[in-house]
Amino acid sequence: MRFFTLLKKELRECLPWMATAAAILLLIGSLNLIDSKQRQIGDQYRTFERYSEVGGYYLLTHPISDFSILVFMSAVGLGLALGVRQFWVDDFMGTWGFIVHRSTHRTTIFAAKICAALISMIVAIGLLWCYLFWLANSSAYFVFPLPEKSFIGGWLICGMGLLFYLGAGLVGLSKTKWYTTKLMGLGFALWMFITLSQQWTLWWGFGTVLIGAVVLLFLMWETFLNREF
Amino acid sequence: MTEFVLETQGLTKFYGDKLAVDHIDLKIPRGCICGFVGRNGSGKTTAIKLLLGFLKPTAGSSRLLGCDSQDLTPAIRQRIGYVAEGHRLIRWMTIAEIAKFQSAFFHEQPASAKQGDAGWDSKFFWDMIDYFGLSKKQKIKHLSNGQRAQVSLALTLAPNPELLIMDDPTLGLDAAIRRQFLEGIIELIMRQGRTILFSSHILGDIERVADKIVVIDKGVIRADCSLEQFRTEVKKVRFVFNQSPPQTIDIEGLLGSRRSDKELEVILVGTADEKIAEWAKSSGAADYQTINMNLEDQFIEYTAPAGRNKPFTWEAK
Secondary structure: OHHHHHHHHHHHHHHHHHHHHHHHHHHHHHHHHHHHHHHHOOOHHHHHHOOOOOHHHHHHHOOOHHHHHHHHHHHHHHHHHHHHHHHOHHHHHOOHHHHHOOOOOHHHHHHHHHHHHHHHHHHHHHHHHHHHHHHHHOOOOOOOOOOHHHHHHHHHHHHHHHHHHHHHHHHHHOOOOOOOOOOHHHHHHHHHHHHHHHOOOHHHHHHHHHHHHHHHHHHHHHHHHHOOO | OOOEEEEEEEEEEEEOOEEEEEEEEEEEEOOOEEEEEOOOOOOHHHHHHHHOOOOOOOEEEEEEOOEEHHHOOHHHHHOEEEEOOOOOOOOOOEHHHHHHHHHOOOOEOOOOOOOOOOOEOHHHHHHHHHHOOOOOOOEHHHOOHHHHHHHHHHHHHOOOOOEEEEEOOOOOOOHHHHHHHHHHHHHHHHOOOOEEEEEEOOHHHHHHHOOEEEEEEOOEEEEEEEHHHHHHHEEEEEEEOOOOOOOOOOOOOEEEEEEOOOEEEEEEEOOOHHHHHHHHHHOOOOEEEEEOOOHHHHHHHHOOOOOOOOOOOOOOO
């Protein structure tokens, strides 16, 4: 009951960011698909030859390559916005006292925040990605359907957004100085992104995102439990 | 045996190398209304945050309702009401939404509950909101400071807390709203066994509701006594001399002095009237009188910096 009350509050606070990211993704994504369809006419065979065997590479070489960048930008943008909203704004507004003095464990408060962010990421980026992928794959848009690997590649990009969310949250929670370890969370997320871009395979990608997320989540949880408010 | 609802032992807090709270030893018994007073930056908010477990002490410990402040369980937090400085609430919520949010952390009082029973008292909350002339559809972000304070008080009192901790709740409120706010507190006091720790630097408010006063200055507890005792023991005495007042003032309980050509004003703590008369005689004073002070004057004199013995003067160019 208490968890769901907190989750509802967190979801409401994530909603404007979630809606903005989803609207941008849907609008530019749809325009991009229409544009890609027109460009594809007469260019379909050349496009086919540029396909690679590696999952993510399909995305980057397909006519909807701009679209993958858009998904990436939306996921990272939303991740950063949610991290700031959930872990910085209460500091600025001085509302931590009201939030933390709840008759519940701090872990419950933290879990509600993380769950709300996860739901927001899945709805705004993940589900929209599924929809746009289905749209791109329908014969109305492309002659050659996208392979399944590139679908999973889109979810990996979504996972990168999650890493940036956790990184931004950790920066917000950290009470160290800007020029010391405060930026470590975002630095770590960025490092994970660079590691991921070095060798883009599905297993490597998922492994990197998973390890990064677990490390950041643990650091955040530890910081939240022991933080002074 | 007295039951202490709030206890601290050597509670100390440093921010880096700055000492904010210095070895505070406090004991507040059940049913006590304690005014926690100090100037701006004296350590009131830090002490309250330490008590509620929001900050970690550098040394010492504190207990609320028998539970260590650093390990307050949800069940204990439920019994403690907290009004934060500035009444910071969730801005996007309406009054109805914030009431629903707050009530989710308490069990709803059954219809058969008596006044003073634990649990969320919905009727009490809405009666208070009506009394303040607010509507449930108003958003927190559209409320004035005073209205936010009223909502904050209603939210805190509705679950009928055993211990109420308020951090400068009347700061920035006008006289009328401050009065309504204090009436809300008095309403809680009427319920037996409720304990209140009430920080403020508006001494009139403290005087109206408190029965104990704790004075904190630069992180150190300077007074911890009943309000009545404080009112009786902090005195200002003016001695009149026929010549210049003596340079050395060897009177018991001397806190500060201010001198002019033929007059000497002293602030004394706990000095018996006989001792004052004795010193007046021995120092050659022609006359002396005890000057009446209100609590605010007493507090200002009591916490005045040591070197401040002259009033501020300004000469026009």
